[in-house]
Amino acid sequence: MRTKTLLIIAALAFLSYAAGAANRDFYQLKIYHLKTAQQVAQLDDFLEKAYLPALHRAGISKVGVFKPIADATADAANESLIYVFVPFKAYKQFAGLDATLQHDQAYQEAGKAYLLAPYDNPPYDRMETILLNAFEGSLHFEAPNLTSPKSERVYELRSYEGATEAYYRNKVEMFNKGDEVGLFKRLGFNAVFYGEVIAGSRMPNLMYLTTFENKQARDEHWEAFSKDAYWKELSAKPEYQHNVSRNQQIFLYPADYSDL
Numbered sequence: 001m002r003t004k005t006l007l008i009i010a011a012l013a014f015l016s017y018a019a020g021a022a023n024r025d026f027y028q029l030k031i032y033h034l035k036t037a038q039q040v041a042q043l044d045d046f047l048e049k050a051y052l053p054a055l056h057r058a059g060i061s062k063v064g065v066f067k068p069i070a071d072a073t074a075d076a077a078n079e080s081l082i083y084v085f086v087p088f089k090a091y092k093q094f095a096g097l098d099a100t101l102q103h104d105q106a107y108q109e110a111g112k113a114y115l116l117a118p119y120d121n122p123p124y125d126r127m128e129t130i131l132l133n134a135f136e137g138s139l140h141f142e143a144p145n146l147t148s149p150k151s152e153r154v155y156e157l158r159s160y161e162g163a164t165e166a167y168y169r170n171k172v173e174m175f176n177k178g179d180e181v182g183l184f185k186r187l188g189f190n191a192v193f194y195g196e197v198i199a200g201s202r203m204p205n206l207m208y209l210t211t212f213e214n215k216q217a218r219d220e221h222w223e224a225f226s227k228d229a230y231w232k233e234l235s236a237k238p239e240y241q242h243n244v245s246r247n248q249q250i251f252l253y254p255a256d257y258s259d260l
Contacts, residue, residue: 025134025141026091027195029207030084033125040080042114042123047084048257050111057107058100059093060086062143064192064260066155066252079125083157083252085209085260087141087193094131132195132207137176143260144190144211150254154218155192159207161246168204171243172196175206178234184210187224192260202246 034040052063064085088094101107108115117123134140146153162168175181175194184191189210197205212218225231234240254260 024090024136024139025193026088026094027132027134027141027193028086028088028094029130029132030086031128031130032082032084033127034080034082035125039123039125040082042117043082044255044257046111046114046123047082047255050107050114051084052257052259053110054101054104054107055086055097057104058097060088062087062141062259065255065258066157067255069154069251069253082255085192128201130200130207131198132193133198135172135176135181135194135196135206137179137181138191138194141193142191144192146190146211146213148213150256150258152214153253154212154215155252155254156210156212156218157207157250157252158210159197159202159205159246159248160244161202161248162204162243163245165204167243167245168206170240172206174234174240174243178237178240180231180234183225183228183230183234187221187228189221189225 032043034043047065052065055063064083066083066085068081086094088097114123144155160171162171181191181194190212192209192211194208195206197203197207210221212221
């Protein structure tokens with residue numbers, strides 16, 4: 001009887017976990033590396049006229065397209081970068097997207113120049129893909145509530161790497177159980193998403209994207225964050241020490257045709 005009871009409890013716990021996972025967004029962040037102005041123009045044209053409209057038809061109403069501010073993140077090769085953020089309702093929607101696009105004739109026609117580009121004149125130099133599960137403390141992405149011109153906005157993409165999986169999970173817990181997510185919300189950081197990286201070139205890792213009207217607003221928000229009493233208390237707790245080994249900050253602005 002005891003064994004049967006334990007099995008029932010375990011089954012209920014698994015069903016509860018599965019239900020929670022099913023209610024979480026699943027994110028894809030694509031990063032295009034571009035060498036020429038022609039590639040930038042061609043990719044912009046493809047994203048605006050073919051890719052985003054196709055995703056809208058597939059039930060993905062908000063897609064973010066972002067570019068580094070003043071090429072601040074360009075490497076020594078002087079490349080250009082374009083970030084594309086796609087929020088899915090669940091992993092299943094992501095897994096079926098390629099098949100959906102293959103059967104979308106309007107997409108195939110509008111994106112022909114990109115999709116059928118010759119090998120000796122490709123539309124990009126290389127492409128990265130990062131896959132993320134939404135945080136338990138922030139199950140769904142949110143479109144930012146900003147009013148300034150898109151060219152003035154500052155979107156800050158941060159990634160926090162952990163020295164080990166255990167330290168990484170500890171930092172995720174700090175956002176969820178420690179309510180760092182709630183602190184960002186209270187201070188008006190206009191976060192688009194918080195995500196656990198499940199596939200990418202840098203792991204273990206979490207990423208999140210906050211947004212601001214302009215650079216001054218960004219700096220003022222972070223100053224308020226650093227002085228906040230709850231943050232000082234949370235960051236001083238012994239259980240949350242040394243849980244970030246590398247913090248990368250990337251400053252972006254949204255393309256004119258971006259939904260976010």
